[in-house]
Amino acid sequence: MDRKNRIAVVGAGLGGLTAAGFLQRAGFTVKVYEQAPAFSRIGAGIILSANVTKVLRRLGLEEGLIAAGIRSQSYVSRAWNTGEIMAEFVFDAASEARYGGPYVHIHRGDLHGVLERGVAPGTIAFDYQLVDLQEIHGSMRLIFANGAVNEADIVIGADGIRSKVRDYLLGPEPPQFVGAVAYRAIFPAGRLKGFKIPDCTKWWGDDRHCLPYYLTGRRDEVYAIGVVPAASWEHGDTSIPSSREQYLESFAGFHTDLQRVLEAVEAVTLWPIFDRKRNDCWSGGRGGSGGRVALLGDACHPMRPFMAAGGAMAVEDAAILSRCLADFDDFGDAFGCYEATRIPRVADVQRISVENSWMHGPTETDWFYCYDACTVPLGKP
Ligand SMILES: Cc1cc2nc3c(=O)[nH]c(=O)nc-3n(C[C@H](O)[C@H](O)[C@H](O)COP(=O)(O)OP(=O)(O)OC[C@H]3O[C@@H](n4cnc5c(N)ncnc54)[C@H](O)[C@@H]3O)c2cc1C
Incomplete structure (x- = not known):
């Protein structure tokens, strides 16, 4: 595609910044518009498996990820009551050679700091909340809450679950509450008072689970995310404060090894979990062009x-979409190729996420971790 095309990316999350980084390297002029006034260090961690880290390596970010987060050595699945080890996955030099990258956990705020280094200085316009999109005379007009109006030839909606760009394409449709909420707590590992935990453990109950893992290579910061059923959620898409007592109560009866971790929790917040039904329309327009x-x-x-794969899918999407835009002359062909390449894989990941079956027991992981979005053959548009 003609590199003179101006590309606007809406949203400076994991997917938006990755797309911007690749598109700039391909020679496009790219601007990223982010609604937040700045990146903040929200209280949550994220797991980045090898299929993500190998992509971010191409943007020169792998060392930064490892320095800011932890190169994890293991993932253990344990039964909620007996503590029986149901499955164990080791991450070492051999697994990195097989999968093509390390398995990293990192604080989300630190991740943003690393991702920002993958784009040219001045790429991100903060405090730019997209409120409307229009297609006029063969280009896109972006209208922002701060009064600014900008133009671009292509718009990439990387603006998350309540995407305004999705509204433009498909019409407004709120995401669905899945009937579960997540406790999120980060605390200094010193509060474990010497109790040693693996780099990552998933404690599996019948209708709930808890995942404590380290966030730094020094193993001095722990993140514990615990998901429990909830009949409803009355607080929109915002989180609410919770407490250690409430967290412990939700996991009462779980093995003492988990209780010891949750007793170390300080501040806790409770987050709703939303998703959407599968929809395979990821591109298009309204203007007839x-x-x-x-x-x-x-x-x-x-x-x-x-x-733990939503962010991974955003990064893979970004790499593939950038390849398609660079390879095809026509927007429609580029988008068609992107959808053909991505939809089958994302559908599998979406289905497994609903089942909550990943790594519950011995699991074939190669198809997921070995995937390389920078080299995988592209689908036919
Ligand atoms: C509890 C929980 C735990 C998770 N753990 C993991 C994990 O371990 N590993 C993993 O891979 N995934 C995980 N995920 C999923 C992951 O967080 C998301 O899939 C991922 O963040 C999606 O990235 P994105 O770039 O598409 O969107 P986002 O990260 O949501 O970024 C969207 C960006 O767009 C901005 N934006 C929104 N609207 C506008 C607008 N109108 N104008 C301008 N900017 C706008 C937002 O401020 C934001 O910066 C988890 C999710 C949850 C809820």
Whole structure:
């Protein structure tokens, strides 16, 4: 595609910044518009498996990820009551050679700091909340809450689960509450008072689970996310404060090894979990010109976080969409190729996320971790 095309990416999340980094390297002029006034260090961690870290390596970010987070050595699945080890996955030099990258856990705020280094200085416009999109005379007009109006030839909606760009493409439709909420707590590992935990453990109950893992290579910061059923959620899409007592109560009866971790918790917040039903329309337009808009990540396929893969899908989408835009002359062909390449894989990941079956027992992981979005053959548009 003609590198003179100006590309607007809406949303400076995992997917938006990855797309911007690749598109700039391909020679496009790219601007990222982010609604937040700045990146903040929200209280949550994220797991980045090898299929993500190998992609971010191409943006020169792998060392930064490992320095800011932890190169994890193991993932253990344990039964909620007996503590029986149901499955164990070791991450070492051999697994890195097999999968093509390390398995990293990192604080989300630190991740943003690393991702920002993958784009040219000045790429991100903060405090730019997209409120409307229009297609006018063969280009896209972006209208922002701060009064600014900008133009671009292509718009990439990387604006998350409540995407405005998705609204433009498919019409407004709120995401669905999945009937579960997540406790999220980060605390200094010193509060474990010497109690040693593996780098990551998933404690499996019948209708709930808890995942404590380290966030730093020094193993001095722990993140514990616990997912429990909830009949409803009355607080929109915002989190609410919770407490250690409430967290412990939700996991009462779980093995003492988990109780010891939750007793160390300080501040806790409770988050609703939303997703959307599968929808395979990720690109198009309204103006009759074939469409200049594409979605990626949570904007088109938000999923339950039970496989720890939503962010991974956003990064893979970003790499593939960038390859398609660079390879094809026509927008429609580029978007068609992107959808053909991505939809089957994302559908599998979405299904497994709903089942909450990933790594419950011995699991064939190669198809997921070995995937390389920078080299995988592209689908036929
Ligand atoms: C509890 C929980 C745990 C999870 N754990 C993991 C995990 O371990 N591993 C993993 O891979 N995934 C995990 N995920 C999923 C992952 O967080 C998401 O899939 C991922 O963040 C999606 O990335 P994205 O770039 O598509 O969107 P986002 O990360 O949501 O980024 C969207 C960006 O767009 C901005 N934006 C929104 N609207 C506008 C607008 N109108 N104008 C301008 N900017 C806008 C937002 O401020 C934000 O910066 C988890 C999710 C949850 C809820």
